[in-house]
Amino acid sequence: VKDSGKNDCLLYSESWDNSSLERLTLQHELKRAIQRDEFVLHYQPQYHLGTGEIVGVEALIRWQHPERGLVPPGLFIPQAEESGIIMQIGDWVLEEACRQNKAWQEAGLRHIPVSVNLSIRQFLQQNLTEKVSDILNRTGLKAEYLDLEITETMTMDVKHASRCLLELTKLGINISIDDFGTGYSSFHYLKTLPIGRLKIDRSFVRDIQQDPGDAAIVAAIIAMAHNLNLQVIAEGVENEVQMQFLQKHLCDEMQGYLWSPPVTGGKISALLQ
Numbered sequence: 001v002k003d004s005g006k007n008d009c010l011l012y013s014e015s016w017d018n019s020s021l022e023r024l025t026l027q028h029e030l031k032r033a034i035q036r037d038e039f040v041l042h043y044q045p046q047y048h049l050g051t052g053e054i055v056g057v058e059a060l061i062r063w064q065h066p067e068r069g070l071v072p073p074g075l076f077i078p079q080a081e082e083s084g085i086i087m088q089i090g091d092w093v094l095e096e097a098c099r100q101n102k103a104w105q106e107a108g109l110r111h112i113p114v115s116v117n118l119s120i121r122q123f124l125q126q127n128l129t130e131k132v133s134d135i136l137n138r139t140g141l142k143a144e145y146l147d148l149e150i151t152e153t154m155t156m157d158v159k160h161a162s163r164c165l166l167e168l169t170k171l172g173i174n175i176s177i178d179d180f181g182t183g184y185s186s187f188h189y190l191k192t193l194p195i196g197r198l199k200i201d202r203s204f205v206r207d208i209q210q211d212p213g214d215a216a217i218v219a220a221i222i223a224m225a226h227n228l229n230l231q232v233i234a235e236g237v238e239n240e241v242q243m244q245f246l247q248k249h250l251c252d253e254m255q256g257y258l259w260s261p262p263v264t265g266g267k268i269s270a271l272l273q
């Protein structure tokens, strides 16, 4: 299993394969993991490219598995989505991220938004806005400190997306488009939906130095975002050359191993001090 090197994720030799038995086992274990409270969130700082200040964090789930150690989301989120367990996991993630952000604020730390990844199933549920609104009420976090990351695929049903996103943004929540540039979608939604930020997929950032095509795409996304009055963040920034390119093209924010991998909530407290 290939894992992000600088993470504190443990490497483990076994993983779930695709046989139906293994899938059933995983499904069963995921249900149990919710009951046993085995999920944790790590947070990756998002930095302003002009000032170097932390301007947000992205919540990223990990599974503290009793035998396998810290399991990265790529190994269980797809199956959780397929089986529908993502709904319960997603509820937990939303509430935990809001609770943690409120706790940082109560500890007197600088107020920043937390970004939460939404899966397509969560996005399509009827009562998403009520759910999010309830969670904000319960945790006491103001909506402006919650950012929801959706993917381009979720905007393909423009009617649903516009109703859903309008409700969410009315609450005061910001919407970011994750993995921008990799999805199958038209640009139409960019001017019609209430989106606040584009997140340039790390596949384009990765080869900025070697591939003039990727460099051109990144520069074009930044320019387009700004012309549409959207913020733009680059993900997967791993080296100085990539960062300098982004700075030169006036990208607003960056996230990546160059400045910090995802870390525990405790480490974020220290960084925000």
Ligand code: C2E
Binding pocket: 004, 044, 059, 060, 061, 072, 073, 074, 077, 090, 093, 117, 118, 119, 178, 179, 202, 235, 236, 237, 238, 255, 256, 257, 258, 261, 262
């Ligand atoms: P994503 O939303 O695109 O998250 C970014 C991924 O890139 C994270 O992997 C992060 O650790 C990794 N990353 C950050 N900086 C760098 C870098 O400089 N270089 C490289 N190579 N990678 C970097 P992670 O945490 O393993 O998450 C993988 C995916 O799992 C996420 O991709 C997201 O799609 C999904 N995911 C994570 N947490 C959640 C969640 O709470 N709910 C849902 N629905 N999906 C989640």
Ligand code: CA
Binding pocket: 058, 117, 149, 178
């Ligand atoms: Ca994301």
Ligand code: CA
Binding pocket: 178, 179, 199, 201, 202, 235
């Ligand atoms: Ca992404």
Ligand code: CA
Binding pocket: 179
């Ligand atoms: Ca991704």
